Amino acid sequence: MIDVVVIGGGPAGMSTALVVGRGKKNVVLIDENKPRNAVTKESHAFLTRDNIEPAVFKEKGRRDLLRYPTISIKDGRVLTIEKNEQELFELTTENREVFQAKNVVITTGLKETLPAVSGIENYYGTSLFSCPFCDGWEMKDKPLILIAESAQALHVTKLLKNWTDDLIVTTNGNSVFDANQKKALELNHIRLIEEEITELKGNNGELQSVTFKSGEEVERSGGFCTTTLDNKLPFIEQLGIEVNEAGYIIADMMGHTNIKGIYAAGEITGPSQLIVSASQGHMTGIGIIADSCEEAFQNT
Ligand SMILES: Cc1cc2nc3c(=O)[nH]c(=O)nc-3n(C[C@H](O)[C@H](O)[C@H](O)COP(=O)(O)OP(=O)(O)OC[C@H]3O[C@@H](n4cnc5c(N)ncnc54)[C@H](O)[C@@H]3O)c2cc1C
Incomplete structure (x- = not known):
């Protein structure tokens, strides 16, 4: 026994x-x-x-x-x-x-489920992460993207502002932020893009840019995303x-x-x-x- x-x-x-x-x-x-x-x-x-x-x-x-x-x-x-x-x-x-x-x-x-973005698994763990306490230091002061599809979005945004002043937040086509929260993002000079992501571009897991449904492409060196864990x-x-x-x-x-x-x-x-x-x-x-x-x- x-x-x-x-x-x-x-x-x-x-x-x-x-x-x-x-x-x-x-x-x-x-x-x-x-x-x-x-x-x-x-x-x-x-x-x-x-x-x-x-x-x-x-x-x-x-x-x-x-x-x-x-x-x-x-x-x-x-x-x-x-x-x-x-x-x-x-x-x-x-x-x-x-x-x-x-x-x-x-x-x-x-186990985690990543946001529904085609090809995201090619960057997750190399230049896209979920926990700023684990990987924030390595990504500090870089132009970053936060892909936030869930209610944790504002909380993670506030945290990430500690590691970079150059942050774009996207909801990947979802409605995540209310009017007040959007105003707060603006006050903190954080751009919000609510469109769907159509492409992530980069090399060897290193993110270089994010393209949205409108055709706009923003250069980013990496970022973070919210995930579902169970x-x-x-x-x-x-x-x-x-x-x-x-x-x-x-x-x-x-x-x-x-x-x-x-x-x-x-x-x-x-x-x-x-x-x-x-x-x-x-x-x-x-x-x-x-x-x-x-x-x-x-x-x-
Ligand atoms: C991309 C990424 C980066 C991270 N970076 C850091 C970091 O820099 N610093 C940090 O502190 N944390 C980091 N973490 C978090 C860290 O990995 C977790 O907090 C930690 O691994 C949790 O430990 P655990 O023992 O609870 O579970 P795990 O480490 O996940 O171990 C659980 C084990 O149980 C096994 N298992 C599951 N089900 C069964 C079953 N039915 N039978 C047998 N085995 C089973 C799994 O296969 C696994 O081997 C990171 C996480 C991710 C996703």
């Missing part, structure tokens, strides 16, 4: 596995290895790991884990989780491997795990969900950054060990 199965091997999952394995519990980490930051060349703002390639970050993390005989890593995707007669969680992967565990940690991250995993609903209105799992600081033995950490509990996910994973590891010690201790 396995003490803990961790589903997902990003910073959240690897941190949980490290703490649990160091707590002398057997832990199996199952990872399909498709993190959403795989499109980018460098990750930023993780202290001691600034500018690291995502694949190198993962490789270093896995190396840390494999120093411990209590931790093993399996490649694969978990498809189902069911509770069996022994009150253990039974997990099945798409390769039909079955694991029985006392506790399960969900650290599966999120990860609809059938077992979340099947197990009755509580999610918030955005669809993210509700977990406390120690990773507890509403289901005993099921923990969650990292972006599946809400969008964040590498260091935040790692720290949530660490706290969840502490939570699991503390719960297990509490259960094992003979109280009078």
Whole structure:
């Protein structure tokens, strides 16, 4: 019997596995290895790991884990989780491997949907990004575009103004800003283009210009876009795990969900950054060990 199965091997999952394995519990980490930051060349703002390639970050993390005989890593995707007669969680992967565990940690991250612009995936992660705290410094003081199709538009606009004074905002043909918000953009010298984008031009992932339906082409060196983030995993609903209105799992600081033995950490509990996910994973590891010690201790 396995003490803990961790589903997902990003910073959240690897941190949980490290703490649990160091707590002398057997832990199996199952990872399909498709993190959403795989499109980018460098990750930023993780202290001691600034500018690291995502694949190198993962490789270093896995190396840390494999120093411990209590931790093993399996490649694969978990498809189902069911509770069996022994009150253990039974997990099945798409390769039909079955694991029985006392506790399960969900650290599966999120998947993102980019704005509906033809060819946008050629630039996303190289010169078009979604998080200014991750990539704002690299894009600072450049002529930038914000492709904002959602209600986050004004918030992201305000943030981006911190990194550049040369910002054009486009809604790609959608109606996103109300009259007051448009006035605020004008006051802040930010041009708004509400037309549909017809073409993104550039080289090797480096954006050079954006063309609109009217035929107007604006030169831009890169930019940001709003994205939709979710990860609809059938077992979340099947197990009755509580999610918030955005669809993210509700977990406390120690990773507890509403289901005993099921923990969650990292972006599946809400969008964040590498260091935040790692720290949530660490706290969840502490939570699991503390719960297990509490259960094992003979109280009078
Ligand atoms: C373009 C881009 C640039 C970014 N740049 C930065 C940056 O510079 N700095 C920063 O701090 N953050 C950055 N981020 C955000 C960062 O990638 C995330 O915050 C972080 O990866 C979240 O960690 P996580 O462990 O929660 O999830 P992830 O890292 O996404 O890991 C989840 C893992 O679980 C696996 N998985 C999912 N479902 C299953 C399943 N059913 N079975 C098994 N495995 C499964 C996935 O394949 C994946 O390997 C960036 C994101 C993007 C998109």
